[in-house]
Amino acid sequence: MSAPGILERSLTDLAQALSRREVSSEEITAACLSRIEATDGKLHAFLRVAPERSLAAARASDARRARGEARSRLDGVPIALKDIFLTKGLETTCGSRILEGFVPPFDSTVVERLEAAGTVVVGKLNMDEFAMGSSNENSAFGPCRNPWDLERTPGGSSGGSAAAVAARQVFGAFGTDTGGSIRQPASLCGVVGVKPTYGRVSRYGVIAFASSLDQVGPIARTVPDAAALLGAVAGHDPRDQTSSPLPVPDYLAGLEDGARGLRIGVPREWLQGGSEAGVERRVREALSAYEAMGATLVDVELPHSKYGVAAYYLVAPAEASSNLARYDGVRFGLRAPARALGDMYGETRDRGFGAEPKRRIMLGTYALSAGYYDAYYLRAQKVRTLVRRDFDRAFERCDLVAGPVSPTVAFRLGEKVADPLQMYLADVFTISCNLAALPGLSVPAGIHPESKLPIGLQLVGRPFDETTLLRAARALEREMGPSPAPEAVG
Amino acid sequence: MVKDWQLVVGLEVHAQLLTRSKIFCGCPTTFGAEPNTHVCPICLAMPGVLPALNRQVVEFAVRTGLALGCAIQEKSVFARKNYFYPDLPKGYQVSQYELPICLGGGVDFTLDGAERRVRLTRIHMEEDAGKSLHGVAADGSSGVDLNRAGVPLLEIVSEPDIRSVDEAVEYLKALRTVLMYLGVNDGNLEEGSFRCDANVSVMPVGSTVLGTRCELKNMNSFRFLRQAIEYEVRRQVEILEGGGKVVQETRLFDPQRGETRSMRSKEEAHDYRYFPEPDLPPVRVPASWIEEVRRRLPELPRARAARYQRELGLSAYDAAVLTAELGTAELFDAAVSARAGGAEAAKRIANLINGEVARIANEVVVAPAAGKLTPAALAGVARLAEAGTIGGPGVRQVIEQLFRDGGDPDAVVAARGLAQVSDGSAVEAAVDAVIAASPGEVERYRAGNQKLLGFLVGQVMKAMKGKGNPVVVNAVLKRKLEEGGA
Numbered sequence A: 001m002s003a004p005g006i007l008e009r010s011l012t013d014l015a016q017a018l019s020r021r022e023v024s025s026e027e028i029t030a031a032c033l034s035r036i037e038a039t040d041g042k043l044h045a046f047l048r049v050a051p052e053r054s055l056a057a058a059r060a061s062d063a064r065r066a067r068g069e070a071r072s073r074l075d076g077v078p079i080a081l082k083d084i085f086l087t088k089g090l091e092t093t094c095g096s097r098i099l100e101g102f103v104p105p106f107d108s109t110v111v112e113r114l115e116a117a118g119t120v121v122v123g124k125l126n127m128d129e130f131a132m133g134s135s136n137e138n139s140a141f142g143p144c145r146n147p148w149d150l151e152r153t154p155g156g157s158s159g160g161s162a163a164a165v166a167a168r169q170v171f172g173a174f175g176t177d178t179g180g181s182i183r184q185p186a187s188l189c190g191v192v193g194v195k196p197t198y199g200r201v202s203r204y205g206v207i208a209f210a211s212s213l214d215q216v217g218p219i220a221r222t223v224p225d226a227a228a229l230l231g232a233v234a235g236h237d238p239r240d241q242t243s244s245p246l247p248v249p250d251y252l253a254g255l256e257d258g259a260r261g262l263r264i265g266v267p268r269e270w271l272q273g274g275s276e277a278g279v280e281r282r283v284r285e286a287l288s289a290y291e292a293m294g295a296t297l298v299d300v301e302l303p304h305s306k307y308g309v310a311a312y313y314l315v316a317p318a319e320a321s322s323n324l325a326r327y328d329g330v331r332f333g334l335r336a337p338a339r340a341l342g343d344m345y346g347e348t349r350d351r352g353f354g355a356e357p358k359r360r361i362m363l364g365t366y367a368l369s370a371g372y373y374d375a376y377y378l379r380a381q382k383v384r385t386l387v388r389r390d391f392d393r394a395f396e397r398c399d400l401v402a403g404p405v406s407p408t409v410a411f412r413l414g415e416k417v418a419d420p421l422q423m424y425l426a427d428v429f430t431i432s433c434n435l436a437a438l439p440g441l442s443v444p445a446g447i448h449p450e451s452k453l454p455i456g457l458q459l460v461g462r463p464f465d466e467t468t469l470l471r472a473a474r475a476l477e478r479e480m481g482p483s484p485a486p487e488a489v490g
Numbered sequence B: 001m002v003k004d005w006q007l008v009v010g011l012e013v014h015a016q017l018l019t020r021s022k023i024f025c026g027c028p029t030t031f032g033a034e035p036n037t038h039v040c041p042i043c044l045a046m047p048g049v050l051p052a053l054n055r056q057v058v059e060f061a062v063r064t065g066l067a068l069g070c071a072i073q074e075k076s077v078f079a080r081k082n083y084f085y086p087d088l089p090k091g092y093q094v095s096q097y098e099l100p101i102c103l104g105g106g107v108d109f110t111l112d113g114a115e116r117r118v119r120l121t122r123i124h125m126e127e128d129a130g131k132s133l134h135g136v137a138a139d140g141s142s143g144v145d146l147n148r149a150g151v152p153l154l155e156i157v158s159e160p161d162i163r164s165v166d167e168a169v170e171y172l173k174a175l176r177t178v179l180m181y182l183g184v185n186d187g188n189l190e191e192g193s194f195r196c197d198a199n200v201s202v203m204p205v206g207s208t209v210l211g212t213r214c215e216l217k218n219m220n221s222f223r224f225l226r227q228a229i230e231y232e233v234r235r236q237v238e239i240l241e242g243g244g245k246v247v248q249e250t251r252l253f254d255p256q257r258g259e260t261r262s263m264r265s266k267e268e269a270h271d272y273r274y275f276p277e278p279d280l281p282p283v284r285v286p287a288s289w290i291e292e293v294r295r296r297l298p299e300l301p302r303a304r305a306a307r308y309q310r311e312l313g314l315s316a317y318d319a320a321v322l323t324a325e326l327g328t329a330e331l332f333d334a335a336v337s338a339r340a341g342g343a344e345a346a347k348r349i350a351n352l353i354n355g356e357v358a359r360i361a362n363e364v365v366v367a368p369a370a371g372k373l374t375p376a377a378l379a380g381v382a383r384l385a386e387a388g389t390i391g392g393p394g395v396r397q398v399i400e401q402l403f404r405d406g407g408d409p410d411a412v413v414a415a416r417g418l419a420q421v422s423d424g425s426a427v428e429a430a431v432d433a434v435i436a437a438s439p440g441e442v443e444r445y446r447a448g449n450q451k452l453l454g455f456l457v458g459q460v461m462k463a464m465k466g467k468g469n470p471v472v473v474n475a476v477l478k479r480k481l482e483e484g485g486a
């Protein structure tokens, strides 16, 4: 198998080829690096590529394979990380000027676990600044583009992660999802993106946006690829006390069991014309496919999900306003020179933060202020409880819930920049899942009939039941056949 | 006139907990290290780090709450207190707000012989901030030392039950003693491991409506607390009697001038934007754990003092002095059990500790138990004194040496020749010689000038180079003087 040819294959296939020693990690890592070099000028999925570091890691992996000491089936597989994961010795900016030049002194738990599995990290991926955005246009270092149409956004905030995987630059990537930041770009780029249950993956060493909503997850080209990546990082971490002590199941076991017997809840609120016609059509077709595969469709209600966006835009900015206070110019990152302390804070944060973090810091500060806390933050937290209760009630009658990921296909760069509210509504279907701390994923559900852009189907499951979600997604993936590759980057 | 006004005080104490590591990371908590050497990514608030709660902090909070009669909350919640300051790395302090770990309780103490109780509002856990160091760099700029950032604190808040300066001081002393007994705090006001803020207001005598309060900060000794409250009362009374209104504000005590001055007004007060800390789940303290901590509670100072009075017949005063510090009480208990001499021996040991030991300890400014004097050695000194082997001056010298250098009292007495001469014939010879050498004084004594006995005793002691047993010398001298006169 030739190295360039294998870039078209899945991570699962590559892992097999590596274990059969048909290809070396060094060859395949070099192929990824060439692909990145050839395409990323147009795509801008990467903020930082680490050629020497990744090639050294690849050679070490090959040496392990030669000794028969592979660390896992993923040993030697090239992947990349959203620039929100701290990587020891490798600059980490979170897409912000305020962290330009920041070289972390330690690895996030996710990175440690990926290292323990032997994967090769080729670089750090573009993102909306501090994961705030749905289009990648809030990156301080210029937007990533959609490999299906370079005039369009890959989605956000993990846009670089989805674009790099879709464009065959790497075999898999990790992102974070606070309100849809993995699922929406996965949908817009035609790949698989999983947001696990809150607490399933450690947040230690992942730069915080909204602590009670942030969750780490994989983006890959196939469901088995995503399942393998999730399995490599999931599990309790004593350094993250919000991480769950529940054991991690083998996500690959039962993955091919099909959709027969599954009860799939269809929330009427999600298919009431809130999406563009082409999106709704593909979602309905996917639901019909499930029925044909032996699943049952069940009508369910999520009456409070309409308050989700409002609640989210109180809770997330409130937590962000506090999480971003540490970027004060005192200990790391940017420091604007000034004579007085107050000026140093003001100048540093004014220069270091872009418009979106500033907007959210102000929103959040307001929502937490004396006299407003009860009306805003506290009420929003109550809405979260109601949203979760809706899902609990739905799950009495179904095993998972299905609907659209994004109301539209990938939109044009600049289209929504002037109107933050329109941008916020891009997350209308994905936000409830974060508010309710449930697992969700996006799996390709076909191509839009006119724009020829990919559309994802969202599946949301019971807490810590990623297994059922992955199994259902895999059934649809097999039914749909291999998804086409984007052609805009060549 | 100050006497027309009633003082009302509530105290907030911040006590650093004696855990080995910080509240949310593994850094050591020891005081006095080079700046920024006891730090790690977590207490430096690097991007991406998360807190991991030190369970010892929770146990210390439970222990303290139980000792002070608080209701321990099975569920309590950490909250973020948001404000910007260079010594606050995260831009927020992790504290507890709406749901603290302890509610209610109180501190009992004795004031002028009367029993007093000051109720507690709450106790909660939080992290300390670092320290700003001004003008430390060559260019005069400020620095920040984050060694203290993340050291665990208990904040202990009293109700506004305190009605006098003495009461404020006694409350604080009693609370400090309890914390030290519990082994949760070292009680050091100067180094700031035991800090106190005071909410002070005045109201007309007889009123029940509290006046506007000011919060006083920066009193790092009992004396400064007293000065600050006294100054503040005069200031507030002056304002009110002049027809003015007290402004609610935070005021800083200036130890140089003995005054308080405005730090920030209510309008300038921070809006801390508290909200539940999303990085930490609620703290759960199961009832079984509370009971386990309760079983391991040490005997507390007031219980111990009561026991000393009841079982050993000590006076209330002696018992209170002995129990004011745990180390002293432990020295006492160990020496008493080593001596095994019953109530009389206990009384003698109490006198030794509260007398000679306290004096030498005071001279070198340490606690009585901080010297090299072991309980066994102290028991030995008591035995020697009781047997008359050493007298007052001997006791003083032996204790001084044992306190400084340690060792065995019998060996010290022998080496320094401190044993008294009680032998009758030796004393008689010396007495005879003095009577023979001082005919005038002897004459006048016999004529009725009793005061001269002291002079004659002094002469005998001098002749015996200070080693005469004063009891024996007195008796022999008196007998001889009376015999000769008859």
Ligand SMILES: [Zn+2]
Binding pocket: B022, B025, B026, B027, B038, B039, B040, B041, B042, B043, B044, B150
């Ligand atoms: Zn630390």
